[in-house]
Amino acid sequence: MPLVACPVCEKQVSKRALSCPGCGEPDPARYHSRNTWLSRLFWLLVWIGIGAAVWYKVIPLVMDIFKQ
Structure with missing residues (x-):
């Protein structure tokens, strides 16, 4: 029977x-899997936010530079 640390x-x-x-x-073995899932969700949202910021701020600036 495998043991885990609470x-x-x-x-x-x-x-x-x-x-x-x-x-x-409650359910000490699943504690780390819940934290891993929340951590992945958090970082996914961070990367989506960075991508949106780049898309709306940086891409138009680069396009203006190349149009001139």
């Missing part, structure tokens, strides 16, 4: 445990 209290908990017996953290 993200809150750092005790070893079974991957199948529904909550940590030490601190009560």
Whole structure:
């Protein structure tokens, strides 16, 4: 039975445990997968924002330079 460290209290908990017996953290094995998903979503939104800024600010400036 594989064990993982609880993200809150750092005790070893079974991957199948529904909550940590030490601190009560719900589903301690999925804690890191939730954080990974949120982190990827955050960085995707950051890159979309950078792309939009480049598209609306930099591309028109470059096009004006080449038109002259």
